Amino acid sequence: MRHAGSAFTRSESRVLGCWTAGQVPAEAVLHQHRSNTIILLVSPHRHAVSDATSPDLANLTQVDRAVSLLKRNMVKSLPIVDLSLASSPDTKPEFLRQLKDAFFKIGFLYLVNHGVEEKANKLLELSPGLFEVPQEEKDKIDMIKNPHFTGYTRLGVERTQKKLDLREQYDFGSATTTTYKKGDPEWKQIHGPTAYLPDNVYPGYQAAVQEYLDAMSDLSDRMLRLTAESLGLSPDEFDDFKGDMNRLKIIKYPPPPKDGSALQTSQGVGAHKDSSGMFTYIAQDKVGGLQVLDSEGDWIDAVPIENSFVVNIAQGFEALTSGRCQATTHRVVAPSDVTRYSIAYFQGIRLSLTLDEIRKEQDIINEKLPDLPEDLRRRERATASEFLDPRYSCFGEAHLRNRVISHRDVSEVWYPELNKKYVAELEKWTYQI
Numbered sequence: 001m002r003h004a005g006s007a008f009t010r011s012e013s014r015v016l017g018c019w020t021a022g023q024v025p026a027e028a029v030l031h032q033h034r035s036n037t038i039i040l041l042v043s044p045h046r047h048a049v050s051d052a053t054s055p056d057l058a059n060l061t062q063v064d065r066a067v068s069l070l071k072r073n074m075v076k077s078l079p080i081v082d083l084s085l086a087s088s089p090d091t092k093p094e095f096l097r098q099l100k101d102a103f104f105k106i107g108f109l110y111l112v113n114h115g116v117e118e119k120a121n122k123l124l125e126l127s128p129g130l131f132e133v134p135q136e137e138k139d140k141i142d143m144i145k146n147p148h149f150t151g152y153t154r155l156g157v158e159r160t161q162k163k164l165d166l167r168e169q170y171d172f173g174s175a176t177t178t179t180y181k182k183g184d185p186e187w188k189q190i191h192g193p194t195a196y197l198p199d200n201v202y203p204g205y206q207a208a209v210q211e212y213l214d215a216m217s218d219l220s221d222r223m224l225r226l227t228a229e230s231l232g233l234s235p236d237e238f239d240d241f242k243g244d245m246n247r248l249k250i251i252k253y254p255p256p257p258k259d260g261s262a263l264q265t266s267q268g269v270g271a272h273k274d275s276s277g278m279f280t281y282i283a284q285d286k287v288g289g290l291q292v293l294d295s296e297g298d299w300i301d302a303v304p305i306e307n308s309f310v311v312n313i314a315q316g317f318e319a320l321t322s323g324r325c326q327a328t329t330h331r332v333v334a335p336s337d338v339t340r341y342s343i344a345y346f347q348g349i350r351l352s353l354t355l356d357e358i359r360k361e362q363d364i365i366n367e368k369l370p371d372l373p374e375d376l377r378r379r380e381r382a383t384a385s386e387f388l389d390p391r392y393s394c395f396g397e398a399h400l401r402n403r404v405i406s407h408r409d410v411s412e413v414w415y416p417e418l419n420k421k422y423v424a425e426l427e428k429w430t431y432q433i
């Protein structure tokens with residue numbers, strides 16, 4: 001398994017890379033001669049190896065600090081998993097081992113050679129323009145206009161951890177047939193059609209979104225089967241838990257305004273676990289800002305890697321695997337002076353899923369995976385999750401509570417009673433929203 005080279009600035013020392021001796025890429029040698037740059041070549045035993053041609057290297061204290069940062073980042077960078085390895089019987093066992101290792105140890109990975117590169121890049125290219133259409137056009141498909149939590153959301157409306165997030169976004173859903181009728185439980189309204197900007201307002205994007213949703217449905221279904229295999233289970237072990245609506249979010253993270261307003265915050269999106277499905281797939285531009293919290297309390301930078309997805313476990317899959325594959329806390333730090341765009345795809349889970357069904361699946365998992373290596377045992381305990389709360393009749397009901405609190409403007413219109421109830425209760429709750 002490869003690990004991402006570090007590329008970050010945490011002090012005046014800028015660490016450009018991290019390579020074992022003998023595997024140093026050519027660009028490292030070039031960087032070595034730039035001023036104000038430290039290049040550290042790290043031996044297999046992690047001793048820093050360098051020459052003193054850069055002026056910064058004369059300052060031993062600075063070098064020591066950089067070595068310390070580098071070592072931390074070496075250990076804690078996210079693993080890179082190559083999906084092309086799954087296509088050959090010769091390399092598939094190694095792929096499955098890497099997949100299991102990544103999902104057990106950190107719950108996050110980079111997926112490369114996944115086959116959706118072209119569609120992802122096309123949608124990333126179209127994303128900035130999507131936010132530049134006239135405000136009155138965006139407002140026509142505002143999320144407040146439907147009960148399905150799809151559509152446009154203005155800057156500073158959504159909340160995480162009770163604080164406003166600094167992001168503007170569009171939410172889309174895969175094609176689904178609404179089954180809700182008057183008198184049904186309200187959670188059945190969560191699923192429904194997506195409204196799009198007319199093609200003459202922003203040509204081409206609707207088709208690009210729908211093609212992307214279709215491609216991601218195929219990819220995430222394949223990955224779900226491979227994940228089951230990696231755990232030694234039948235490939236179709238989790239098929240019955242899939243939802244019939246997957247979601248897509250195109251997000252713009254602008255730099256914070258410097259006007260002293262409530263939006264003057266570094267919270268692109270606050271620390272949270274993904275609550276709404278099985279797995280999340282994030283395509284990000286080159287700006288960076290996504291960070292992952294490891295088990296020792298350190299934030300790992302999910303440094304952008306071209307043509308990759310950052311994939312993470314959501315709380316639905318965590319619950320099904322009895323906490324063996326754990327949803328990991330993450331956040332986005334708002335960029336300071338540029339705008340970041342990302343696309344998050346959420347593989348859905350069945351809204352009608354009950355706690356009894358989850359418990360049965362957990363029993364199966366516990367029986368088939370009885371012995372965990374020691375380093376996994378401490379991750380085994382699932383955290384509080386809306387999937388596991390007995391107060392709700394099914395996941396759909398619990399999930400609606402989450403949506404009601406996150407999008408209060410929508411819930412005031414479409415779910416007024418639940419809005420009153422859940423917002424009043426909020427202070428007593430401990431779940432992440």
Ligand SMILES: [Fe+2]
Pocket residue numbers: 272273274330
């Ligand atoms: Fe997330």
